[in-house]
Amino acid sequence: MEHLIEFRDIYKIYHMGDTDVHALDGVSLTVDQGEFVAIVGQSGSGKSTAMNIIGCLDVPTSGSYYLGGIDVSTMDDDQQAEIRNKMLGFIFQQYNLIAKLNVLENVELPLLYAGVSAEERHTRAVRALERVGLADKRKNLPSQLSGGQQQRVSIARALAGDPSVILADEPTGALDSRTGREVLAFLQQLNAEGNTVILITHDNSIAVKARRIVRLQDGRVIYDGPADDPRAVVQPEDREEAAV
Amino acid sequence: MNFTQSFRLALKSLSTSKMRSLLTMLGIIIGVAAVIIITSLGHGMQVYMNEEFESLGSNQVDAMILGDNDSSRHVDIEDMFALVERYPQYLSGVTPELRITAIVRHGADEFTRTEVEGVGETYYSVERNTTMEGEKLAKGRFLSYVDAQRQQSVCVVGAYLEREAFGGSALGKSLTLSGVPFTVVGVLDEYADVTEGSGDDVVYIPYTRAIRLSGTTSSEYLFSATSRETAPAAKGLVERELFKIFQDSDRYVVLTAAEMMDAMNTMLDLLMTILTLIAALSLLVGGIGIMNIMLVSVTERTREIGIRKSLGAKPKNIRWQFVIEAGTTSAIGGVLGIALGILAANLLTWILSMVLGSEDSFRAVPTLSGILVAFGVSVAIGVLFGYLPANKAAKLNPIDALRYE
Ligand SMILES: Nc1ncnc2c1ncn2[C@@H]1O[C@H](COP(=O)(O)OP(=O)(O)OP(=O)(O)O)[C@@H](O)[C@H]1O
Numbered sequence: 229m230e231h232l233i234e235f236r237d238i239y240k241i242y243h244m245g246d247t248d249v250h251a252l253d254g255v256s257l258t259v260d261q262g263e264f265v266a267i268v269g270q271s272g273s274g275k276s277t278a279m280n281i282i283g284c285l286d287v288p289t290s291g292s293y294y295l296g297g298i299d300v301s302t303m304d305d306d307q308q309a310e311i312r313n314k315m316l317g318f319i320f321q322q323y324n325l326i327a328k329l330n331v332l333e334n335v336e337l338p339l340l341y342a343g344v345s346a347e348e349r350h351t352r353a354v355r356a357l358e359r360v361g362l363a364d365k366r367k368n369l370p371s372q373l374s375g376g377q378q379q380r381v382s383i384a385r386a387l388a389g390d391p392s393v394i395l396a397d398e399p400t401g402a403l404d405s406r407t408g409r410e411v412l413a414f415l416q417q418l419n420a421e422g423n424t425v426i427l428i429t430h431d432n433s434i435a436v437k438a439r440r441i442v443r444l445q446d447g448r449v450i451y452d453g454p455a456d457d458p459r460a461v462v463q464p465e466d467r468e469e470a471a472v
Numbered sequence: 473m474n475f476t477q478s479f480r481l482a483l484k485s486l487s488t489s490k491m492r493s494l495l496t497m498l499g500i501i502i503g504v505a506a507v508i509i510i511t512s513l514g515h516g517m518q519v520y521m522n523e524e525f526e527s528l529g530s531n532q533v534d535a536m537i538l539g540d541n542d543s544s545r546h547v548d549i550e551d552m553f554a555l556v557e558r559y560p561q562y563l564s565g566v567t568p569e570l571r572i573t574a575i576v577r578h579g580a581d582e583f584t585r586t587e588v589e590g591v592g593e594t595y596y597s598v599e600r601n602t603t604m605e606g607e608k609l610a611k612g613r614f615l616s617y618v619d620a621q622r623q624q625s626v627c628v629v630g631a632y633l634e635r636e637a638f639g640g641s642a643l644g645k646s647l648t649l650s651g652v653p654f655t656v657v658g659v660l661d662e663y664a665d666v667t668e669g670s671g672d673d674v675v676y677i678p679y680t681r682a683i684r685l686s687g688t689t690s691s692e693y694l695f696s697a698t699s700r701e702t703a704p705a706a707k708g709l710v711e712r713e714l715f716k717i718f719q720d721s722d723r724y725v726v727l728t729a730a731e732m733m734d735a736m737n738t739m740l741d742l743l744m745t746i747l748t749l750i751a752a753l754s755l756l757v758g759g760i761g762i763m764n765i766m767l768v769s770v771t772e773r774t775r776e777i778g779i780r781k782s783l784g785a786k787p788k789n790i791r792w793q794f795v796i797e798a799g800t801t802s803a804i805g806g807v808l809g810i811a812l813g814i815l816a817a818n819l820l821t822w823i824l825s826m827v828l829g830s831e832d833s834f835r836a837v838p839t840l841s842g843i844l845v846a847f848g849v850s851v852a853i854g855v856l857f858g859y860l861p862a863n864k865a866a867k868l869n870p871i872d873a874l875r876y877e
Pocket residue numbers: 242244249250251269270271272273274275276277278
């Protein structure tokens with residue numbers, strides 16, 4: 229069976245003056261439909277870079293990325309936009325809501341670009357907001373919500389378009405631990421419903437909830453396996469990181 | 473994402489910074505208002521001139537003899553009268569019009585800039601109460617057939633002499649032309665602005681008297697055709713007669729009033745076009761203003777563009793969003809400009825009627841075509857100048873846009 233996501237020897241190299249930064253240094257990895265994968269690693273190890281490539285927001289310097297069996301580099305801008313719209317749902321650390329649109333309008337955005345009719349947009353967006361328990365805040369502007377509420381809005385937005393893959397880059401990073409656990413529970417529920425979830429996190433207690441952990445270091449995969457393996461969990465650098 | 477959605481989004485985005493939107497529109501507002509004012513003035517001018525032309529008699533045919541009229545070939549006044557008599561179905565009358573140089577005196581006053589013209593009785597139409605020039609008679613009578621026949625020393629004076637020389641009671645008094653006394657039998661109404669050298673500073677005398685006074689003969693004949701429709705045929709007859717006399721078509725010019733009007737209209741159209749183009753320059757400046765603000769706006773909203781792209785906005789969606797925003801800005805500017813232009817045109821009409829002192833004189837009337845063109849051009853300019861920033865936004869790389877701070 230072909231993999232949902234397949235990285236074949238992916239490099240992402242940034243040229244910074246004289247030096248080259250290998251954000252991704254030959255990463256090969258596969259993710260199948262229905263998996264829950266946590267990507268962990270110290271700061272600067274290339275987690276976000278990998279996630280952005282998975283999300284068709286960025287392109288690798290070399291190597292091939294197959295999404296649903298198709299080489300993404302052969303898709304044009306419109307096709308990639310279509311993939312982001314229909315197949316992928318993003319949850320960002322900084323929520324990335326549009327400040328001048330209200331909660332409902334923010335959640336409707338992916339449906340708007342999918343060409344869904346106004347009525348259906350409304351019902352689907354309200355339903356997504358109900359799932360995250362924020363239907364009553366639909367007329368609020370993002371700035372009138374707490375951080376946790378804003379993150380739930382961004383989850384509702386990711387859900388509204390019914391994507392099969394949820395990409396979450398440190399979704400709990402800006403939240404307190406209780407709210408963070410709520411968000412995580414939500415992602416687990418989505419995974420239980422059959423969605424593929426890829427999660428970036430610093431937090432070991434969160435990472436171990438995933439069924440599989442991919443650990444990056446200096447742009448390379450140093451561990452890829454079950455979450456309950458001792459090698460998957462805490463490394464000294466991560467502790468230092470957490471202390472900072 | 474369709475047009476109305478983009479449009480609503482644009483309105484929303486404009487309303488979030490009203491002052492800035494207004495300043496952005498200012499160039500378009502001024503440009504459109506200028507175009508509306510100029511086209512209104514031009515159209516008003518045209519309407520005014522055409523009405524004037526109708527009141528003068530659209531059946532007039534004007535024959536001018538060029539060069540020396542006193543050589544072996546010359547026009548005899550009697551020939552012109554004979555021509556009118558021969559073709560009564562086309563021509564109803566003719567008068568010579570001869571401008572002579574004569575110093576006008578009344579008592580100790582001397583009027584050097586007064587125009588002295590010798591004309592016949594046909595120069596004035598009793599039914600329409602107007603001369604071929606458009607002047608109306610205020611008092612007394614105009615020159616008669618008998619005046620010309622007997623070379624009477626009588627005259628009709630304009631409103632300027634009536635006021636300046638005679639203090640408002642010229643009728644029956646006399647003035648001298650090159651020392652010869654003339655009795656005032658008629659006074660004309662105000663026609664121009666009653667100043668020295670204006671259209672009100674005139675003296676009409678019988679053409680026979682003018683010929684004797686100046687020793688020259690007339691080089692201009694004003695024919696009346698029987699109607700506006702027969703004017704072209706009448707022109708042909710006059711031309712044929714003049715060719716018989718001169719055997720050279722370069723010696724005379726015959727124009728119908730309609731042709732003169734057409735020539736005037738053509739001139740006016742050209743003038744209006746040039747003025748409108750100059751006004752349109754400010755539309756261009758307005759367009760550049762819009763482009764400038766849109767470029768700033770794209771930069772400011774880079775992150776928003778990134779978010780939209782991450783949610784599946786295609787480049788064309790983003791392009792549309794900004795093009796429509798620019799188009800909406802300039803369209804609103806266009807509407808405001810149209811309102812301002814119409815207001816200004818009405819104000820101008822009011823001011824002109826105050827200055828000229830008459831109700832039905834000149835009206836600056838905004839034309840529908842002027843309004844439509846101004847609106848269309850302003851929208852087009854917005855779209856055109858919005859395209860570059862919009863395209864810049866559309867081409868942004870999603871991840872770079874998302875990371876933009
Ligand atoms: N646009 C860029 N230009 C230059 N270097 C970059 C750019 N983006 C990322 N990098 C570099 O690539 C490396 C990997 O960055 P990345 O953002 O993927 O790390 P990360 O694992 O997500 O870190 P964190 O946990 O702090 O978010 C880092 O060394 C970073 O400095």
